[in-house]
Every structure is written in structure tokens, then in C-alpha cells.
Amino acid sequence: MTPQAVATALRRLGMPAEVESAPQRGRLHRDADTDDAGAEAPATAPVGVRCEVPPAQLLTALRAARDELGFDLLSSITATDEGDHFALLYHLVRVADLEFNGFLLLVSRALKDKHPDGPVVPSAVPVYSGANLQEREIFDLMGVRFRGHPKLTRVLTWTGFSGHPLRKDYEPVDEEIPWRLAGLRGPDGTLLSEEDARRAEEERDAWELVDSDASVAAAPHQQGGGGEEER
């Protein structure tokens, strides 16, 4: 299937697809007059198809790509922070097709909202189950929520980490990372966010300080000295 045929089929399905071209490359010039061949302007060749779909139609587009056009491998999902929105790029491949030597690129743009974990887009897991880990990674690092994902939790950072590091407005913590706070649970058993965990730890330290002061004041001198040495 040529890229033109894929683009035509997508347009028939109501999606604005366009063929992408790039300079012809990857050929070995074995001729003696290599300089002449290099001086010519390289011919362009179609390398793939790009198609912008709104998030509402994403699942339909992925289904159409798999079932009607035969794109059986979802190679990669990329999320980029574009300022006012996130762009999700889905690179699809027809495995057995050597004629279509490029990607079908579906681009879906989700506007940012106030929610700290980002906007909601449909998950690709019902169509390509391999999207599971990649979507978890995007949720973790970029902060986009996927509706219908079986288990949308952090995958590369730890549970209880706050923020999404690959966003442009993320401010890296310029201090020692409080590993001891990872996975700290509150009295009701729920995981605490990093701020809450830090506050809980400060409160606990404050209480211990008061207690030890009281014990120093009440205890004989030797014991108090021993306590200071320990500290």
C-alpha cells in the first residue's frame, strides 16, 4: 500500500490526512562520479502519512487504522508539551508491507486544563494492548490522563511523587530528594502526596523534640548528657 493510497483511504473516512515527503536518502552512491551525484538536489520521496484527529475521534481513528488499513503495530506514543496543549503522536506501522516504508502518524491535541494530572483523552489500550505501559509513562512524566486505561499509575517515578517532570512548567526540586517520604501512608491508609508526607514528618519531628526536651528536664544530669551524645 503506497502512502498516497493510505492518505486517500483516511480521507474517505473523514480524516484530513496528508502525505509527508523527505529527501531520498539511504542509497549508496557506488559510482565513480560521486561528487556529481552529491551535487544534484536529492529527489524527494513519500515517507509517511500524517493525520490530525481530535481526541474525541482518536479511538475511531485507531480502530480504522488497525481494522481497515491494516496498521497492526503501534510502534510508539509520544507526548509533547506545546504550551497551551499537549500533542500526542501515535506512530503506526504496517508490519508485512515493504511498500509503505514509513509511519502513519496520528496527532491528537488535548487542551490543558486546571486539573493537576492534566486533560483526559481516550486510552488506546482497547485497540492496541501494547499502549498500556506507554500511556502509563506519559501519565507519569507528562501528566495526561487516559480514559479507559486498566491501571493508570506512575511507572518510572515513585508512588507519591508530585508533579509531572517533562512538562515545561515543572520546576525541578533543587534539594535533596526526600526518598524516605516515598510511599508514606496517612492514618486512613491512603498514600500521602509529597507535601502532606513532608508536613506529617515535620509534625512528628516537632512532637519528638518536645518529648525529649521534657525528658531531659525531668531526668538526672547524666542521662540528659547521654541523650545529647546520642543525638
Added chain:
Amino acid sequence: MRLLRFRGGGGGDVATAPAPIDDEPRRPAPVQPGKSALVKVNFGPHHPSTHGVLHLFLTLDGEIVVDCEVVFGYLHRAIEKLAEQRTYVGGQALCDRLDYVSAMTNNHAWMLTVERLLDIEPPPRVQVVRVMMDELSRIASHWIGTGVYGQDVGVLVTSVMWAFNWREEILDVFDDFCGQRMTYNYYRPGTVYPQRLPDDYERKIRAICDRTPGRVEQMHRFLTRNQIFRLRAVGVGVLSADDALSLSCTGPTLRGSGVAYDVRRARPYAIYSDLDFDVITRDAGDCMARYEVRLDEILQSRRIVLQCLDLLKEVSPDMGREPKQVKPAAGREAYVEVEGPKGAVGCYMKANGTPNPERMKWRSPSFINLGALPLMSRGWKIADLISIFGSIDINMGEVDR
């Protein structure tokens, strides 16, 4: 004193014909949730069989794996974030640290992406050198993949020691070419650095190529035809072609399931469209298939290396020139995949007009292939889980990035 004797065919004589190959495949145990008490066990992250710091959260019914949850992130170094603060050339050193067993293919993915952003193409000689380095790197990585897999299923150290010794010769060649043994940082936009090839590289590489078929045969004799090894590998962890595709698996994991998908053939980069090689597949989809694909790919890589050595005598001596300024225009983006030893290694970059990329994304095949582990390991015993896990051949540096 009683001696244990092997009672094989032929009247109990040990020195008869080689052991018959018993290829009756083993089958996973039926998983019946709710029948008995399930136990949850943390496997790793500090377990010698997990090739690093992988953490498996297992649900066990006795010794049978009912469910397996993969927990990542113990080696996360935020390479994608760091790349946004590095230049296009300097950031390449980061991708060496991803799949550190085969850093050359990582370099290739990175530099192809940068070259796509700049719209430049290196001269043929540079491309031949790059392909030769990639294939030597693939041989080295597959030695590790097969040798260490032997250890995973119970060979003490023999296959590992062989593998590391054989890889060592390839690392010596890399040392001659770029002065590094593991983290090469060898490629540059439009060229490689250093541009001068070492003096006697051809003799050394030909010597490696001469010894490779014998070594593959040695591995076959020691592992492939070993009855115990076959019991641990044949029929274990079967992944069907449909599942493998749906789970986005690539590399030997996908080709072991019978899908002939190789980026070098599907979307040829560098000079691969001019080279003669076969895409190796196996239909069984079990651990043995994935292991055999790797051994056969070593021979195909050797073929490519030999072709590259011949091509280096033909092509013009031009080694290209590095552009003075690597600053792609704002808004340009490129996504390039190359075939790494573990699968398709992809690099996405977006430029913003400064010397640093706006966004870099790495498609790491180990990370995505690991998504197939829960499906493959269901119903097998813990010892078979190690075998299945080893047959995917992952690299934790690449998984956690």
C-alpha cells in the same frame, strides 16, 4: 560405592549416540483463581536473576505464577529531561547510557534523528562504518543475550564466560575506532569522530568474523542440543504472533513469534537497502525460538560486516564534515527508528531554534517488550518465569531510562 549411570537407549552405555532430543513441549499449568490461597511475593529488585533492578510483584498459587506485575523505575535517570538541557551533539552521550550493551545502535538512532532535523546525509563511507559498527554491536549484544540466558536457565557460568570473552574482542575493535569500550559517543552529524579509521581494523574484524560461525556452532552444541536446556526452553512462554503485535513487541521477541518485521528491511536507513541479509524468524514463539533467532542473527550480522569491509575498499575516502553549528530550525520534528539488538530503537526530537532540543523521546524496546511478560508467564512456575524473562533479553538501563 554406588555409581549413578545414565540409562539412555542402547543398554545403559553412556558413550553411545548423543542424547535424543525430546521436543514434546511442556504446557503451563491451568490457573484457577479462587481454588487455593494465593500468596503475593516481591521478586527483586535486588535479585540476581532480574538483570539489574527489575521488581516483579508476583501472585503465586503454590509455585505457579497466577499474576505478574512489573514494577519499574529504580534506575530512572530522567534522560529525556536531561536531553532538553544538552546540545544535539553533547546529548548523544546520554543515549550511550540507555542500552549500554549496544550503545552504537543508540548512537545511530540519535544521530539519524539529528541529521533528519538538519537535512544532511553523511557520505557513503561514514554510513558503511556506522553500519559495520552497528552490526558488530549487535553480535556483541546477542552474545550477551544468549550466554546470559544460559545462566538464567541453570548453566553455571560456562556460556556467560564464553559470551563475555567473545564480546571482549569486539569491544577491543570499538576501542580502536573510538577510544571507548562501552559508551562510545562515536557518531557526529554527518560524520564520525575520530574520522581516521584505525590501522589494522580489517585484520581484527575479519578474525572475529572467521571465528564467529564456529562459536555459534559451539553454542548450539552446548545449549541448543542440550536436553536440560531444551526442557527449560521448548514450549515455555509461548507468545502468539497476534499477541506480540498487539503488545507492540519488536526485535527477536516479535520475530520469534513468526512475524518477519525488521526495521532494517521495513524502513531501510543508512545503506541497509544495498546490503544482502535475511530476516530471521521462528514460528514457535517460545523461549527457544527467541534464543535461536538471536544465534541466527549473529550469522546474518557477520554477513553484513563482511560486506561492509568490502565496501570500505570501494567507496570514496570522503569522511564528511561536521557542521559548524548544529541548530535545527524551530518547529522541525523527526522520529527515526533503527533496529537495535533488543528491538526497534526510536528517537523523537523536536527543535525550537536553540542548540538544545525542545523535546526528546526515546522508544526503548526493552520497556515495551517487558509488557508481554505478564501474559507469557501466566501459569508457569517461578523457575520458568526466569527463563521467560531471560529470553526477552532486556536491559534495565533502557527500561528505566
